[in-house]
Amino acid sequence: MTTPWSPRWKEWICVSETASDTASETGSARDARDPAGAVRRRRIAVARLRDLALIPAIIAIAIVGQVVNPVFLRSDNLINVLQTMSEIAVLVLAETLVLIVKKMDLSLESTMGLAPGVAAWLTVPKGAGHGLGLLPGGWAVPVTLAVGVAIGIVNALLIIRFGLNGFIVTLGMLIVLRGLLTGISGGQTFFNLTGSMLYLGTAQWLGMPASVWVTLILFAIGIVVLSYTSFGRALYAIGGNVDAAKTAGIRTDRVLWIVMVTASVLAALGGLMLSGRLASVASAQGNGDIFTVFAAAVIGGISLNGGKGSMFGAFTGILLLFLIQNVLTLGGVPAQWIGALNGAIILVALVISRITGGKVQD
Structure with a gap:
């Protein structure tokens, strides 16, 4: 018997x-x-095999890194790499879900800033850290996630219900959210955050930062969902051919709503992790991160044309990027060049995708 999630x-x-x-x-x-x-x-x-395509590159970078600086393969340095990439990795996970269903969400980077920014604004005591102190500290995490839900609902409403172009909608939302964060913060940084906001960025679980464990668990769940569930197969079906997916009985709008809202909640969670690690929420938090997210997704094998790619590939993509950045840092390369590298990686990955038969989404 068929199910609404199994088109194939x-x-x-x-x-x-x-x-x-x-x-x-x-x-x-x-x-x-x-x-x-x-x-x-x-x-x-x-x-x-495509899922494992970046493993040789990761091994090569590890060898080069060890040659550049013997510190590279030390456990404390590798854990530092994992912790530093954990917040962006959650955004990569979110964007991967969106890209697989042939949509695009540029607003994730601003959600990463605004969601914890609103929580800090409402819970940080007035006169200390630029907050209003309207809510007790225990509300910080629920408020952060609730803001993520609200942003996802607005995006889904405009894209799915009204049929507007996802690129334009989320670009506009990115600008709106960035402006809201600047407005509520007055262009300043929120500090003196509550303990609940600091937890994921400072806690240690079994000798490793909690944020690393959260990221690994989320990717493990993503791998299981995409690879072994009918819901995951529905995502690929929608990304491959939404009309065929509808004909097969998939409730495409319902699936798309779930994906858009889930992606925004994940971005809010990533922002909470970053705020906890930095013990602050800057007015520019998240700005420019979407470029790294797309670079990681594309080199990890996620198709911009929908319906292709895996969660494991996306994880190896972001891991490779941060290992390269760490090697450059240990090698004394100025940080300004790292941004140029990310842009170059995106361009090269797009060319490779085109050569191998991919097609960039309009």
């Missing part, structure tokens, strides 16, 4: 039956008997 149920049944009926056959005989199944199996094998 016939394909999965066919693959299962083929595997069962031909278990004793050789690979070549099975392919000759079922050429369509052979194509599917090759595509699955290629997809799995």
Whole structure:
């Protein structure tokens, strides 16, 4: 029986039956008997290899880093890399979900700043840290996540309900949110944050920063959802062909709403982690991070045309970027060049995507 989340149920049944009926056959005989199944199996094998495509590059960077500075492979340096990348990695996870369904959300970087900014504005005592002190400190985390939900709902309403262009909508939302944060902060930095806002950025779980564990857990959940659930298959179906997904019985609007709101909540959580680590919320928090997010997603194999890519690939993309940045830092390269590197990586990744058959979304 079909479910509203499984557009490719016939394909999965066919693959299962083929595997069962031909278990004793050789690979070549099975392919000759079922050429369509052979194509599917090759595509699955290629997809799995693509997920591992950045592993050799990561190993190469590790070797280069150790040559540049023996500190590179020390556990404290690697943990520092993981903690520094954890907040941006959560944004990469969020953007990956959005890109797979063939949408785009540029406002995630501003959500990362505004959500904890509103929480700090309302909970930091008046006269100390530029807050209003209207709510007790325990409300900081719920307020942060609630702001993320609200932003996601507005984005989804404009994009899904009214059919507006996602790029333009989220670009406008990025500007609005950035202006709101500047307005409520007066262009200053919120400090004297409550303990609940500091927790994820300062706590240690089993000898590693809590933010690292949260990021790893979220990516593990993302891998399971995309790879082993009907909801994950629905995301790929919508990104591949939304009309076909509707015909297959998927409630496409419902899935898209869930994705857009979830992405904004993840961005708010990433902002909370960053604010906790820095013990402050700057009026420019998150500005420019979307470029790093897209660079990581694209080099991690996420298609800008929707329906392709994996959560593991996205994770290796952001890990590779931050390892490169760490090597450059240890090698004494000025920080200004790191931004240029990220831009160059995006351009090269887009060219490679085009050459290998991808197509940039309009």
